[in-house]
Amino acid sequence: MQIPYITEERPDTGLTNSKLGIWVFLASEIMLFGGLFSAYVFLRIAAPEGDFAYWGSKLNIPMATINTLVLISSSMTMIMSWASLKMKDFEKYKMYMGLTLLFASIFLVIKYFEYTGKFHHGIYPSSSTFMGIYFTLTGLHMLHIIGGMIVMGYFWLPFGNKMWTTEPERFTNRIEIAGLYWHFVDLVWIFLFPILYLL
Amino acid sequence: MSNDSHHEENFLQKYIFSVDHKIIGIQYGITSLMFLFFGFCLMMVMRWQLAYPETPVPYIGGLLGETGILMPEIYNMLGAMHGTIMIFLGVVPLAVGAFGNYIVPLQIGAPDMAFPKLNAASYWSYFIGGVIMLASFFLPEGAARSGWTSYPPLSIFETGQTAWLIGMVFLITSSLLGSMNIIVTIVQLRAPGLTWFRLPFFVWGQFVTAFLLVLAFPPLEAAAVLQLMDRVAQTSFFLPSGLVYSGAAVDVYGSGSPLLWQHLFWFLAHPEVYVLILPAMGIVGDVIANNTRKPLWGYKSIVYGSVFLGFMSFIVWAHHMFLTGMGQAMSSFFQTTTMIISIPSVIILTSFFISLWGASIRFTTPMLFALAFLPMFGIGGLTGLPLGVGASDIHLHDTYYVIGHFHYVVAPGTIFALFAGIYYWFPKMTGRKMSEALGKLHFWPSLIFMNGIFLPMFIQGLAGVSRRLYDGGQSYAHAQDVLQWNEFMSISAFCLAAAQIPFFINIFVSMFNGEKVGRNPWQSTTIEWSAPSPPLPHRNFENQVEVYRGPYEYSVPGADKDFSPQTEK
Numbered sequence: 001m002q003i004p005y006i007t008e009e010r011p012d013t014g015l016t017n018s019k020l021g022i023w024v025f026l027a028s029e030i031m032l033f034g035g036l037f038s039a040y041v042f043l044r045i046a047a048p049e050g051d052f053a054y055w056g057s058k059l060n061i062p063m064a065t066i067n068t069l070v071l072i073s074s075s076m077t078m079i080m081s082w083a084s085l086k087m088k089d090f091e092k093y094k095m096y097m098g099l100t101l102l103f104a105s106i107f108l109v110i111k112y113f114e115y116t117g118k119f120h121h122g123i124y125p126s127s128s129t130f131m132g133i134y135f136t137l138t139g140l141h142m143l144h145i146i147g148g149m150i151v152m153g154y155f156w157l158p159f160g161n162k163m164w165t166t167e168p169e170r171f172t173n174r175i176e177i178a179g180l181y182w183h184f185v186d187l188v189w190i191f192l193f194p195i196l197y198l199l
Numbered sequence: 200m201s202n203d204s205h206h207e208e209n210f211l212q213k214y215i216f217s218v219d220h221k222i223i224g225i226q227y228g229i230t231s232l233m234f235l236f237f238g239f240c241l242m243m244v245m246r247w248q249l250a251y252p253e254t255p256v257p258y259i260g261g262l263l264g265e266t267g268i269l270m271p272e273i274y275n276m277l278g279a280m281h282g283t284i285m286i287f288l289g290v291v292p293l294a295v296g297a298f299g300n301y302i303v304p305l306q307i308g309a310p311d312m313a314f315p316k317l318n319a320a321s322y323w324s325y326f327i328g329g330v331i332m333l334a335s336f337f338l339p340e341g342a343a344r345s346g347w348t349s350y351p352p353l354s355i356f357e358t359g360q361t362a363w364l365i366g367m368v369f370l371i372t373s374s375l376l377g378s379m380n381i382i383v384t385i386v387q388l389r390a391p392g393l394t395w396f397r398l399p400f401f402v403w404g405q406f407v408t409a410f411l412l413v414l415a416f417p418p419l420e421a422a423a424v425l426q427l428m429d430r431v432a433q434t435s436f437f438l439p440s441g442l443v444y445s446g447a448a449v450d451v452y453g454s455g456s457p458l459l460w461q462h463l464f465w466f467l468a469h470p471e472v473y474v475l476i477l478p479a480m481g482i483v484g485d486v487i488a489n490n491t492r493k494p495l496w497g498y499k500s501i502v503y504g505s506v507f508l509g510f511m512s513f514i515v516w517a518h519h520m521f522l523t524g525m526g527q528a529m530s531s532f533f534q535t536t537t538m539i540i541s542i543p544s545v546i547i548l549t550s551f552f553i554s555l556w557g558a559s560i561r562f563t564t565p566m567l568f569a570l571a572f573l574p575m576f577g578i579g580g581l582t583g584l585p586l587g588v589g590a591s592d593i594h595l596h597d598t599y600y601v602i603g604h605f606h607y608v609v610a611p612g613t614i615f616a617l618f619a620g621i622y623y624w625f626p627k628m629t630g631r632k633m634s635e636a637l638g639k640l641h642f643w644p645s646l647i648f649m650n651g652i653f654l655p656m657f658i659q660g661l662a663g664v665s666r667r668l669y670d671g672g673q674s675y676a677h678a679q680d681v682l683q684w685n686e687f688m689s690i691s692a693f694c695l696a697a698a699q700i701p702f703f704i705n706i707f708v709s710m711f712n713g714e715k716v717g718r719n720p721w722q723s724t725t726i727e728w729s730a731p732s733p734p735l736p737h738r739n740f741e742n743q744v745e746v747y748r749g750p751y752e753y754s755v756p757g758a759d760k761d762f763s764p765q766t767e768k
Binding site for chain 2: 025
């Protein structure tokens with residue numbers, strides 16, 4: 001007996017197993033970042049007047065703005081790669097998925113320069129509470145980016161995407177699920193950017 | 200995946216790195232029982248020190264240093280690890296990992312869990328977390344010493360905390376993967392005809408529990424990450440400005456808040472209480488219905504009650520924090536929600552009691568454990584009410600009263616229910632019944648000695664004896680009148696350990712020599728009993744199961760036998 005509802009939807013719930021699974025997973029991710037965001041709010045209230053604003057002004061807003069655009073673009077190419085599979089165009093899928101990976105790498109490179117720039121100025125997580133929460137939140141977000149890149153890289157490389165020839169529908173679903181995760185990681189950054197850089 | 204049963208599997212694939220939910224369930228079961236036993240042994244060492252302070256511990260004293268006396272640092276270590284191991288490595292993996300994995304797919308007529316590989320990943324992540332926790336005893340700095348609650352600022356200065364935090368991250372990952380899987384399995388893989396209100400109460404208990412784990416654990420993970428940063432990157436999320444430790448000012452930026460940890464920690468740890476109790480209630484519900492030969496009374500109110508319980512458990516966490524000075528308004532809010540959350544628990548417990556009314560009860564071993572659960576959990580729950588009200592909590596906070604309260608919920612409550620589950624489903628797992636005589640020899644002494652340990656704690660706590668005292672209160676004036684209980688409690692604990700010997704003998708003897716049984720030895724109605732014993736590898740049932748009726752149709756008027764299985768038309 002096979003496990004049912006891997007590619008076809010269960011009639012009464014209208015979901016495949018993995019679609020429901022990723023939403024439950026994202027719910028827990030929201031609680032993880034929600035916990036950290038509330039810690040940020042709590043610490044900001046507890047901090048001396050102007051402390052967060054002072055340390056926040058040391059962050060590099062142009063770099064973060066570029067990174068925001070880069071991540072939003074990667075979300076778009078992610079959608080396009082899934083849409084290409086839906087239209088049975090595997091070559092286009094490879095291109096858009098490659099672009100997504102490229103954007104993700106650009107994000108990491110820019111983040112690397114941001115981090116090392118801070119270290120050169122002697123700014124570390126221990127420098128202040130704001131810097132602590134900045135490095136923790138962006139670091140955890142970067143781990144999510146790297147995790148996403150590993151999964152997407154697997155689906156991009158030949159040994160990961162050979163499922164396209166055997167079970168194309170299931171492979172398309174996998175890209176959709178990976179995409180939902182990727183949009184979530186993007187969304188987290190959309191929240192991180194204003195509260196860390198702009199506030 | 201589920202369809203590869205046609206090719207031969209070698210030993211490693213079949214029993215170690217299996218993706219079959221039944222094997223993983225048994226792996227979880229064996230590992231967590233060993234951790235439960237280990238956690239209990241840690242406590243027995245501590246109880247020796249409490250009963251006979253500063254005398255060498257017999258038999259294992261050599262492990263504790265040259266004198267054989269349990270020193271305060273190690274006492275703290277054992278205390279912290281006892282709590283951590285019992286909760287995160289013992290009871291939850293047994294209730295959710297073992298029973299959830301093994302029974303839920305069978306009770307909903309599914310061939311396996313929805314994500315078999317994630318299921319295996321969940322077990323191995325738990326295993327790694329457990330190894331890290333155990334290994335931390337052998338690190339030069341030793342295991343964690345700041346209690347299972349790990350309150351900062353002390354936990355940040357105490358050695359051994361880093362390994363604890365890393366171990367916790369693995370355990371949280373494990374429970375996240377496991378509970379995700381349970382939710383998807385229950386929603387998606389129910390057999391045709393198995394509507395929501397035809398689910399056995401055990402499945403409902405697991406379903407609500409899985410939601411609690413998915414939503415409550417991540418904030419603790421967030422808190423663990425922050426505390427890890429405090430320890431390894433010298434941040435000061437939980438360290439206020441101007442902190443002095445061991446006579447020297449602490450060199451950190453400051454402006455953090457220890458209260459933040461308490462909020463994040465209890466946001467997990469209160470729902471965690473319901474994670475401990477809901478699967479237990481599920482087992483008790485099934486066992487009671489089966490052994491009273493009656494439908495469970497008020498099935499729908501029990502289900503609604505457990506869902507409401509799950510929801511409310513997210514907004515009561517600060518009743519652990521009345522003494523932190525968080526303010527009148529906050530305290531009033533959390534007192535109110537705490538009083539409200541006792542209502543669904545009472546509904547569930549009352550329904551179980553009424554289910555017994557007028558029944559011709561079969562006093563089998565699982566039923567004895569399930570029956571003992573009711574008053575024991577009742578005592579645990581009712582003694583919690585004074586702790587939920589600020590005024591009385593000020594006196595009782597951090598005393599042995601609290602220890603007695605939550606041990607009544609978890610030890611003779613949850614663990615008794617888990618024993619009931621083991622005796623009840625053992626025939627399904629092995630095809631053989633456990634010995635009833637040995638089972639009763641296990642039950643009665645366990646019941647007596649459990650009460651021998653925990654009942655005097657209320658007396659000591661009301662007298663004002665603080666928890667976590669290395670000498671059990673010898674040096675405290677207000678503890679002098681209740682000191683004599685220490686020895687009584689310790690002897691009860693040692694006897695309780697002896698009372699578990701019949702249980703272990705029973706498992707091993709019954710596995711090979713127990714009475715052979717067919718599919719349905721208890722004449723039960725739920726779906727797992729229509730599968731062979733043990734169920735087929737990787738598919739459970741010979742054919743697709745179809746469900747025609749509710750979960751507890753016992754003694755249906757006009758039926759030719761006193762149980763009508765869900766799978767029979």
